[in-house]
Amino acid sequence: MKITRVTSHVLQYDLPEELGYSQQFYAKRSAHLVEVETDAGITGWGECFGPGNVALANKGIVEKVIQPMILGDDALDRDVIWHKVYNLLRDHGQKGMPLQALSGVDIALWDIAGKVAGLPLHKLIGGAHRRQVQVYGYGMMLKRESVDEHVARFRAEAAEIMDKGFVAAKMKSGLGPKEDVRLCEAVAKGVDGRGKFMVDANHCYTTSDAFYVGRALDDLGAYWFEEPVAPEDLDGYRELRAGLKVNISGGEAEFNRWGWRQILENRGLDIAQPEVCAMGGVSEYLRVLTLCHAHFTPVINHVWGSAIAVAVNLQLLAAMPPLPGGLNPWEPMLEFDTTDNKFRDALLVEPLHIQEEVYENGGFVTIPDRPGLGVEPDRGFIAKYEVD
Ligand SMILES: [Mg+2]
Incomplete structure (x- = not known):
């Protein structure tokens, strides 16, 4: 062929x-x-x-x-x-x-x-370890507004994400360490113990500023602190992981098995977040997943983009072995962007309906079992939005 x-x-x-x-x-x-x-x-x-x-x-x-x-x-x-x-x-x-x-x-x-x-892709890999996967919602993006407006909006958005049925909520930070701690407190209040919350800094802090925000996250019981420092700052990651209670996550800006070998051997991540659409596709993701598991580092895929990216990640999450396993094992989650995204919601001939499933199934979405990625893009939709 x-x-x-x-x-x-x-x-x-x-x-x-x-x-x-x-x-x-x-x-x-x-x-x-x-x-x-x-x-x-x-x-x-x-x-x-x-x-x-x-x-x-x-x-x-x-x-x-x-x-x-x-x-x-x-x-x-x-x-x-x-x-x-x-x-x-x-x-x-x-x-x-x-x-x-x-x-x-x-x-x-x-x-x-x-x-x-x-x-389906999960059968090619070796089968589904789970038929459903829990979904977390990310939102709470930065806008050109005051700190007080951010605080009020982040609290309201966090509550909304939980109302929609997501099992956890993830916020952005980046106004400055002191201001960001106020945002984290607002999100903790918005979530109000109904699920976990996470903070994504997109590598904006120095190590000392990351410690300042991270200590507040320790007190607030945040689940993870994502990309606190620059991906190249391996020492910073290792020091933060050793010094904070909150899980340190990252890796969306890392590529292939050789890049991942380095950040895993550095012992700076509690949770690895490989991005399959960036780090080398499914072939390389599977090798990096094995490498993460060889280091006993749990994996929660980074997900960003259209329905194609969501579909491939659903398949990969189904095929992820439980590590270390048990009656009530640690489980991965699907990352889901709650902001406006037509390329996820309207691209497919048959939409994925994730938001509806999350709302109706207590935060879980079922793994599709049609062949391949299990999705078919609408060519008319593509033609309407294509640029060159
Ligand atoms: Mg991120």
């Missing part, structure tokens, strides 16, 4: 309101879908992490760099293709955009493999 074409579709629309995290504000939602066609008429879909102009640059890598390397290759040889592309791109980037671009292609090849076998 030969690969006949690899196409990137970059989608974009103006958000109803600007949203922010500790690094920037953004006014557009974008998604980068990858379509791999074969001479058997079977098409696979994948997604590359990276918004806006990064998506447009990654489209160039997918179509102009990777496509010529793999045209005519057997679409079922996904591991052979992964290593061929990685080895040919090694001299030009072992992390970052080449890996983001490869991720979308690899995910599409796994979708094809599932469709050929007539099996």
